Amino acid sequence: MASETRSPRLAVLIDADNASAKIVDGLFEEIAKIGEASVRRIYGDFSSPRSKPWADTLAKYAIVPQQQFAYTTGKNASDITLVIDAMDLLHSGRFDGFCLVSSDSDFTRLAARIREQGIDVFGFGEQKTPESFRQACRRFVYTENLRGGTASSKDADSMAAPKSLLPISAATPVIEKVITQMESEDGWVALGVVGTQLSNLVSDFDPRTYGCRKLSDLVRKTGAFEFEEQTKGGGSVRIRVKTAGGSHAKAKPPKAGQRDQAKS
Structure with missing residues (x-):
């Protein structure tokens, strides 16, 4: 046994x-x-x-x-x-x-x-x-x-939600910093990996400090990130930073050579 x-x-x-x-x-x-x-x-x-x-x-x-x-x-x-x-x-x-x-x-x-x-x-x-x-x-x-x-x-x-020690807005730059440090072609990163990196980067990071029980609740309440729930792979959640226009750019602009080919 x-x-x-x-x-x-x-x-x-x-x-x-x-x-x-x-x-x-x-x-x-x-x-x-x-x-x-x-x-x-x-x-x-x-x-x-x-x-x-x-x-x-x-x-x-x-x-x-x-x-x-x-x-x-x-x-x-x-x-x-x-x-x-x-x-x-x-x-x-x-x-x-x-x-x-x-x-x-x-x-x-x-x-x-x-x-x-x-x-x-x-x-x-x-x-x-x-x-x-x-x-x-x-x-x-x-x-x-x-x-x-x-x-x-x-x-x-x-x-009930824990009492907030800091405003939710104070968490946004910390989460954004972690996401920008992670390699991703389209900006999407797994929420679970973000949580791990947050613990490594900031030893005292805790969603409860911002009045939230879970990281997902905190990320949603900031209003600064997009969410994507995947149907495959156990229903994991991915997030990415919203742009100033309210959504993330989905495609990069073509390079100079590509624009020339398109014109021809």
Whole structure:
């Protein structure tokens, strides 16, 4: 009997001082889309009232707290402990990816170092997270997109569009840039490939940031692209950029030699 293919093993490391416990449901639902959260650790001073919301959720998701008492004011030892644990886990060779949950730019070098080892890093933080940390991750998810319950909920409210963090128009130039970088004779490109390239080009690109659940919804709402649903090949969708006139030019103008032949 063939063995099942195991999901990627992930180490989830949470900075309690720079992440809200309100995201925990959405956080682990998002992580489940990536792989298996084999290690779940959270770092902070859980004797502090600030960390009580996290302390109340640890058992539900089997998160192991790493207590760090605040012996001095200002920076505490949580960040250092998280980094030490991350390096120990990295060198164990047991993990396919790391999930760093924090909005702190101090973890930029850690993310970069893990990726140098050929291991994926997935960041989770607020929209205010510095670009250096966001771009150091293979993918970065804004925690504002994870609040408000889980997508698996059967409540009608769960099917509502997520709250927009940026206007839809802000997504248009990013999508256009990806399409222009892809080789295509007639301008048509597969939507799925566009999605992959967007993730590679912009680590924090997410349709939910623009109030849409899916990339196809976002592309349609921009009004800047044409759609073509193919009947063959599983019904895949292709898109291309609209011209100023509202549609894409379907044929290129003939070359000079061709015009001369036509006249003769």
